[in-house]
Amino acid sequence: xxxxxxxxxxxxxxxxxxxxxxxxxxxxxxxxxxxxxxxxxxxxxxxxxxxxxxxxxxxxxxxxxxxxxxxxxxxxxxxxxxxxxxxxxxxxxxxxxxxxxxxxxxxxxxxxxxxxxxxxxxxxxxxxxxxxxxxxxxxxxxxxxxxxxxxxxxxxxxxxxxxxxxxxxxxxxxxxxxxxxxxxxxxxxxxxxxxxxxxxxxxxxxxxxxxxxxxxxxxxxxxxxxxxxxxxxxxxxxxxxxxxxxxxxxxxxxxxxxxxxxxxxxxxxxxxxxxxxxxxxxxxxxxxxxxxxxxxxxxxxxxxxxxxxxxxxxxxxxxxxxxxxxxxxxxxxxxxxxxxxxxxxxxxxxxxxxxxxxxxxxxxxxxxxxxxxxxxxxxxxxxxxxxxxxxxxxxxxxxxxxxxxxxxxxxxxxxxxxxxxxxxxxxxxxxxxxxxxxxxxxxxxxxxxxxxxxxxxxxxxxxxxxxxxxxxxxxxxxxxxx
Amino acid sequence: xxxxxxxxxxxxxxxxxxxxxxxxxxxxxxxxxxxxxxxxxxxxxxxxxxxxxxxxxxxxxxxxxxxxxxxxxxxxxxxxxxxxxxxxxxxxxxxxxxxxxxxxxxxxxxxxxxxxxxxxxxxxxxxxxxxxxxxxxxxxxxxxxxxxxxxxxxxxxxxxxxxxxxxxxxxxxxxxxxxxxxxxxxxxxxxxxxxxxxxxxxxxxxxxxxxxxxxxxxxxxxxxxxxxxxxxxxxxxxxxxxxxxxxxxxxxxxxxxxxxxxxxxxxxxxxxxxxxxxxxxxxxxxxxxxxxxxxxxxxxxxxxxxxxxxxxxxxxxxxxxxxxxxxxxxxxxxxxxxxxxxxxxxxxxxxxxxxxxxxxxxxxxxxxxxxxxxxxxxxxxxxxxxxxxxxxxxxxxxxxxxxxxxxxxxxxxxxxxxxxxxxxxxxxxxxxxxxxxxxxxxxxxxxxxxxxxxxxxxxxxxxxxxxxxxxxxxxxxxxxxx
Numbered sequence: 003x004x005x006x007x008x009x010x011x012x013x014x015x016x017x018x019x020x021x022x023x024x025x026x027x028x029x030x031x032x033x034x035x036x037x038x039x040x041x042x043x044x045x046x047x048x049x050x051x052x053x054x055x056x057x058x059x060x061x062x063x064x065x066x067x068x069x070x071x072x073x074x075x076x077x078x079x080x081x082x083x084x085x086x087x088x089x090x091x092x093x094x095x096x097x098x099x100x101x102x103x104x105x106x107x108x109x110x111x112x113x114x115x116x117x118x119x120x121x122x123x124x125x126x127x128x129x130x131x132x133x134x135x136x137x138x139x140x141x142x143x144x145x146x147x148x149x150x151x152x153x154x155x156x157x158x159x160x161x162x163x164x165x166x167x168x169x170x171x172x173x174x175x176x177x178x179x180x181x182x183x184x185x186x187x188x189x190x191x192x193x194x195x196x197x198x199x200x201x202x203x204x205x206x207x208x209x210x211x212x213x214x215x216x217x218x219x220x221x222x223x224x225x226x227x228x229x230x231x232x233x234x235x236x237x238x239x240x241x242x243x244x245x246x247x248x249x250x251x252x253x254x255x256x257x258x259x260x261x262x263x264x265x266x267x268x269x270x271x272x273x274x275x276x277x278x279x280x281x282x283x284x285x286x287x288x289x290x291x292x293x294x295x296x297x298x299x300x301x302x303x304x305x306x307x308x309x310x311x312x313x314x315x316x317x318x319x320x321x322x323x324x325x326x327x328x329x330x331x332x333x334x335x336x337x338x339x340x341x342x343x344x345x346x347x348x349x350x351x352x353x354x355x356x357x358x359x360x361x362x363x364x365x366x367x368x369x370x371x372x373x374x375x376x377x378x379x380x381x382x383x384x385x386x387x388x389x390x391x392x393x394x395x396x397x398x399x400x401x402x403x404x405x406x407x408x409x410x411x412x413x414x415x416x417x418x419x420x421x422x423x424x425x426x427x428x429x430x431x432x433x434x435x436x437x438x439x440x441x442x443x444x445x446x447x448x449x450x451x452x453x454x455x456x457x458x459x460x461x462x463x464x465x466x467x468x469x470x471x472x473x474x475x476x477x478x479x480x481x482x483x484x
Numbered sequence: 485x486x487x488x489x490x491x492x493x494x495x496x497x498x499x500x501x502x503x504x505x506x507x508x509x510x511x512x513x514x515x516x517x518x519x520x521x522x523x524x525x526x527x528x529x530x531x532x533x534x535x536x537x538x539x540x541x542x543x544x545x546x547x548x549x550x551x552x553x554x555x556x557x558x559x560x561x562x563x564x565x566x567x568x569x570x571x572x573x574x575x576x577x578x579x580x581x582x583x584x585x586x587x588x589x590x591x592x593x594x595x596x597x598x599x600x601x602x603x604x605x606x607x608x609x610x611x612x613x614x615x616x617x618x619x620x621x622x623x624x625x626x627x628x629x630x631x632x633x634x635x636x637x638x639x640x641x642x643x644x645x646x647x648x649x650x651x652x653x654x655x656x657x658x659x660x661x662x663x664x665x666x667x668x669x670x671x672x673x674x675x676x677x678x679x680x681x682x683x684x685x686x687x688x689x690x691x692x693x694x695x696x697x698x699x700x701x702x703x704x705x706x707x708x709x710x711x712x713x714x715x716x717x718x719x720x721x722x723x724x725x726x727x728x729x730x731x732x733x734x735x736x737x738x739x740x741x742x743x744x745x746x747x748x749x750x751x752x753x754x755x756x757x758x759x760x761x762x763x764x765x766x767x768x769x770x771x772x773x774x775x776x777x778x779x780x781x782x783x784x785x786x787x788x789x790x791x792x793x794x795x796x797x798x799x800x801x802x803x804x805x806x807x808x809x810x811x812x813x814x815x816x817x818x819x820x821x822x823x824x825x826x827x828x829x830x831x832x833x834x835x836x837x838x839x840x841x842x843x844x845x846x847x848x849x850x851x852x853x854x855x856x857x858x859x860x861x862x863x864x865x866x867x868x869x870x871x872x873x874x875x876x877x878x879x880x881x882x883x884x885x886x887x888x889x890x891x892x893x894x895x896x897x898x899x900x901x902x903x904x905x906x907x908x909x910x911x912x913x914x915x916x917x918x919x920x921x922x923x924x925x926x927x928x929x930x931x932x933x934x935x936x937x938x939x940x941x942x943x944x945x946x947x948x949x950x951x952x953x954x955x956x957x958x959x960x961x962x963x964x965x966x
Contacts, residue, residue: 424577
């Protein structure tokens with residue numbers, strides 16, 4: 003055991019937050035961990051005090067010092083705040099890895115009982131559609147950018163492998179939709195396949211995300227660690243929580259290079275707040291993850307074992323089925339404390355090492371390429387014309403210039419030159435212009451001239467350069483484009 | 485019963501396709517349906533004959549005539565074809581609705597047995613990330629466009645309600661991620677809420693897609709029809725197939741305004757092809773959906789009932805557990821034929837009406853607005869500089885012009901002016917320029933001048949106009965943007 007208590011920022015939060023956080027703190031104390039909780043506010047009260055982000059500066063200052071957070075659920079009261087305080091905290095400290103372990107627990111009835119599920123979802127937590135970059139191309143057409151980066155993929159992939167190594171796990175499935183999104187989801191798969199050989203002790207498999215959901219319903223026991231993108235991970239992690247009994251038992255960690263936050267997945271449950279009825283299991287298991295993170299692995303395993311023993315005894319809160327009368331939050335916590343030091347019949351403590359979290363870089367992440375060129379541009383225009391008319395007009399508009407109109411597509415399907423598709427059209431058309439002389443690099447001046455010519459005929463709303471890197475197209479073809 | 489046989493294009497397809505399609509055709513014949521199958525090719529053999537799309541012209545011509553397709557699984561042999569023949573067929577005939585019904589079947593062991601699952605996923609089949617519009621912003625940053633349109637949302641929403649009405653169903657859950665993607669996924673939710681009052685007999689509920697996955701694992705019996713976007717529907721429909729026994733029992737329909745295609749969800753299973761081992765249930769149930777579509781509802785219900793009775797008798801193919809020795813595809817089909825006319829103990833036939841599929845429009849879909857304006861532009865640039873340096877450079881670059889630099893963000897988080905975020909940077913920066921005088925409309929000439937000034941300092945890769953429609957911003961704010 004260490005000497006000086008470890009300072010940890012503790013945010014009791016809203017609703018049942020203070021009760022479940024208090025349960026965790028009592029158990030940590032009873033386990034003899036030298037732990038210095040710095041209690042701070044975030045969420046509903048902070049919003050109501052006029053703090054726009056829901057996170058007061060002294061809370062931020064505390065986290066900057068301690069770098070470890072135990073957090074109850076936070077509310078964003080209606081009428082306050084553009085973004086939730088949870089999102090603000092995750093973004094502020096760039097906790098790029100969301101870790102969601104689930105396991106079969108004794109006494110928690112599920113359809114998969116007896117199959118010994120023990121699955122961790124490692125979800126990328128910064129990129130993807132969650133970057134929240136949206137534009138209306140036209141009043142009828144909304145567009146969100148799904149952004150995936152090689153540095154982001156490398157960081158989460160390394161984290162997933164390091165996590166698997168630290169927990170002595172054997173297999174990682176990387177779940178993507180690379181067959182449809184070859185550039186973005188494909189980058190996730192390729193990065194995974196590039197890095198996997200560095201960890202020969204871990205079996206690395208790729209799986210399509212739809213099949214992953216199917217297999218999670220059919221044979222979830224085949225999974226160990228699942229690595230996936232932000233949006234897919236949102237769905238898969240809530241699915242795996244469902245397979246193992248629900249959010250009352252779902253711990254989580256949001257881990258960054260500098261700061262790690264541990265919290266239950268469930269909400270603030272205002273209907274039972276303050277009534278001593280809440281199930282503190284998820285937050286207690288989150289606290290055990292925190293203890294492991296700060297090097298108190300022995301205490302972490304002791305607490306996890308005590309939770310299992312307590313559930314094996316049939317002690318339960320009101321949200322669980324069982325023969326015994328439901329226990330209050332306090333009584334449930336007392337039972338866990340009384341079971342510290344006992345061993346579960348169901349699962350032996352796992353040997354954990356500390357996770358080697360990839361460090362943050364001060365450099366701007368990038369990928370070096372040997373050759374690159376610009377070969378054209380996609381100009382998205384708003385129009386109510388039919389494609390043949392547009393094709394004629396735009397072809398004439400660029401006559402005599404180095405660029406020609408190659409294809410017009412609508413919702414990703416080529417509609418000019420005529421392809422015979424029965425395509426319902428919307429008023430946003432993607433017009434692809436390429437160099438007439440394929441060997442010729444396209445310059446900015448030519449693209450500005452192009453944009454002026456197109457803009458003289460149609461309202462343009464969005465432009466993408468068409469680039470090639472190391473001899474490969476950095477853009478997809480439309481369905482039906484040749 | 486009608487007089488002239490209904491012509492239907494039948495594509496036996498690859499692997500086990502011919503066997504399962506033949507099973508369905510035998511049953512349709514035995515049920516006495518006047519059915520004129522036009523057998524046509526698509527998939528592996530077509531690719532190998534040099535047809536780039538995998539779909540020969542005479543197949544297309546037949547579908548143009550019959551407008552109804554029964555289809556086995558199609559393969560894209562390695563080295564052939566950019567897109568699968570399945571995708572080509574769906575795009576060619578714009579089958580905008582993917583319908584995936586699942587139900588508990590007798591003798592099919594699942595963890596949810598006895599909970600009488602009977603769920604239909606209605607998945608939008610044209611838009612969303614599946615439009616496949618991708619660009620590399622830089623060698624390190626991939627971007628896919630998630631495109632959602634109001635006309636597309638209206639069509640699939642109306643279809644879902646009409647489907648629920650036709651099947652006498654009671655509830656539709658619309659599953660979106662509108663809390664994160666307020667413009668795109670928000671449009672799905674808002675369209676659903678706008679149209680729902682036209683169908684007062686159907687209970688309409690919105691649910692977040694992550695919670696939907698959670699609830700499908702916890703209490704799937706609460707769901708009836710689930711309406712969702714293309715990507716989410718891909719995951720949720722494979723999940724619901726998993727809850728009810730797997731793809732061997734999962735029928736599907738791809739329905740457009742003009743053409744409807746009915747097919748099993750499973751693949752071509754080349755390992756058991758030609759061995760009389762395949763389970764034809766999914767294709768037979770797909771064929772029943774087809775019969776309902778062509779007005780042969782009585783035969784459709786009779787076939788469904790015969791399938792249920794056969795399973796209740798314990799007849800099974802080799803992929804199913806059971807006490808009796810496994811039946812061949814032929815014997816399984818014979819058993820169903822022998823059971824035509826019998827009633828299942830488990831589920832009474834449902835009363836179906838024909839689905840009133842929304843018609844295609846020749847007009848270009850759009851939304852009328854009373855007022856609109858352009859208030860600035862986002863220019864995405866590639867750079868290895870740090871944001872403070874870029875902020876200074878770009879501020880100076882536009883001095884004396886009507887536009888000013890408002891914010892620079894990286895992966896959706898504001899990084900200039902300094903926000904205190906611990907943000908790892910990648911080499912694609914989103915630079916937002918707005919009019920200094922907010923009351924002033926920004927013109928194309930000003931934007932071209934802006935692009936020239938920015939391009940003189942940095943390599944630009946992507947431009948978005950910032951538009952306002954009817955007084956509302958048609959763009960999102962970056963995390964931390966004021």
